Amino acid sequence: MKMDTKNQQIQSVALKLLLVLWSESTPASSLVSLAYNATIEFYWVPYLVESNSDIDIIDIKKRIIKVDAIAERAKNWMGVDILVFNTYVWWMSGIRIKTIWGSFANGQEGYEEFDTPVAYKLALKTWANWIDSTINPNKTRVFFNHYSNVLLLRSQDWGNMEGVKCFNETKLVRKKKHWGTGSDKRIMSVVAKVTKKMKVPVTFINITQISEYRIDGHCSVYTETEGKLLTEEERANPQNADYIQWCLPGVPNTWNQILLAML
Ligand SMILES: *[C@@H]1O[C@H](CO)[C@@H](O)[C@H](O)[C@H]1NC(C)=O
Ligand SMILES: *[C@@H]1O[C@H](CO)[C@@H](O)[C@H](O)[C@H]1NC(C)=O
Ligand SMILES: *[C@@H]1O[C@H](CO)[C@@H](O)[C@H](O)[C@H]1NC(C)=O
Numbered sequence: 679m680k681m682d683t684k685n686q687q688i689q690s691v692a693l694k695l696l697l698v699l700w701s702e703s704t705p706a707s708s709l710v711s712l713a714y715n716a717t718i719e720f721y722w723v724p725y726l727v728e729s730n731s732d733i734d735i736i737d738i739k740k741r742i743i744k745v746d747a748i749a750e751r752a753k754n755w756m757g758v759d760i761l762v763f764n765t766y767v768w769w770m771s772g773i774r775i776k777t778i779w780g781s782f783a784n785g786q787e788g789y790e791e792f793d794t795p796v797a798y799k800l801a802l803k804t805w806a807n808w809i810d811s812t813i814n815p816n817k818t819r820v821f822f823n824h825y826s827n828v829l830l831l832r833s834q835d836w837g838n839m840e841g842v843k844c845f846n847e848t849k850l851v852r853k854k855k856h857w858g859t860g861s862d863k864r865i866m867s868v869v870a871k872v873t874k875k876m877k878v879p880v881t882f883i884n885i886t887q888i889s890e891y892r893i894d895g896h897c898s899v900y901t902e903t904e905g906k907l908l909t910e911e912e913r914a915n916p917q918n919a920d921y922i923q924w925c926l927p928g929v930p931n932t933w934n935q936i937l938l939a940m941l
């Protein structure tokens with residue numbers, strides 16, 4: 679986000695920022711507010727570091743992540759006043775992550791498979807090094823948006839034994855300190871550990887647990903696929919309930935309020 683405004687003026691544009699941040703695979707886009715002389719840019723790169731699935735999304739099993747390469751992506755982050763990062767959902771494939779680094783004589787064949795938190799940590803360290811060596815904290819503020827994960831969302835987590843995902847859920851979870859199965863706390867602790875050692879201060883937007891309660895906040899069967907809403911018939915099948923995207927306005931609006939307060 680680039681801007682030259684007073685805090686309270688950015689409310690409307692900040693809203694757009696997180697809206698696009700969360701989208702699963704929206705291409706790069708930007709929004710310019712002339713009234714506030716602010717530019718909000720969205721730049722999508724699933725793993726922060728480079729991978730063979732950055733532009734053309736490829737089969738999960740074929741994805742290879744270059745945990746030590748970021749320059750090609752990071753050149754888009756230069757000269758920005760406020761940077762807000764996030765990476766999570768793409769890592770949660772449930773399988774070991776094919777990882778390469780350095781220059782492999784065998785090219786992509788030389789990968790090693792790591793458990794997700796290990797690969798995530800290598801990638802995040804690459805990101806942290808880039809930030810520390812490139813960003814002037816007097817000019818740029820850096821935020822890291824913790825995940826709001828809903829992958830593997832299971833109705834059993836909130837005691838609805840017969841339920842399927844978030845289908846027909848209209849009330850939030852009442853259980854205090856509820857965490858869903860899809861939240862990988864190992865990832866959260868990697869983020870905490872890596873950022874603690876950084877020179878450039880990074881502010882967390884820790885919305886993970888507060889978002890967990892809102893099983894009613896997902897698009898469910900009112901989602902769309904390839905630009906089309908589901909048909910009546912498709913809606914009747916709970917398996918079609920989308921539990922990854924959030925409704926707007928709704929939970930993401932609250933994240934925006936939190937970011938705004940931090941700014
Ligand atoms: C808008 O921001 C740019 C970049 O900071 C600055 O050069 C320009 O003077 C600003 N325009 C107005 C109308 O404030
Ligand atoms: C940031 O500002 C402080 C105080 O003015 C100064 O001491 C420091 O050198 C600056 N840091 C950089 C990286 O410019
Ligand atoms: C949705 O939930 C309500 C209230 O719990 C229930 O009466 C209704 O039958 C459910 N609808 C479907 C399609 O499962």
Ligand SMILES: *[C@@H]1O[C@H](CO)[C@@H](O)[C@H](O)[C@H]1NC(C)=O
Pocket residue numbers: 866867869870882884886887888
């Ligand atoms: C984020 O907040 C949750 C509680 O809402 C807490 O359990 C967790 O440790 C926090 N994570 C970090 C990295 O601060």
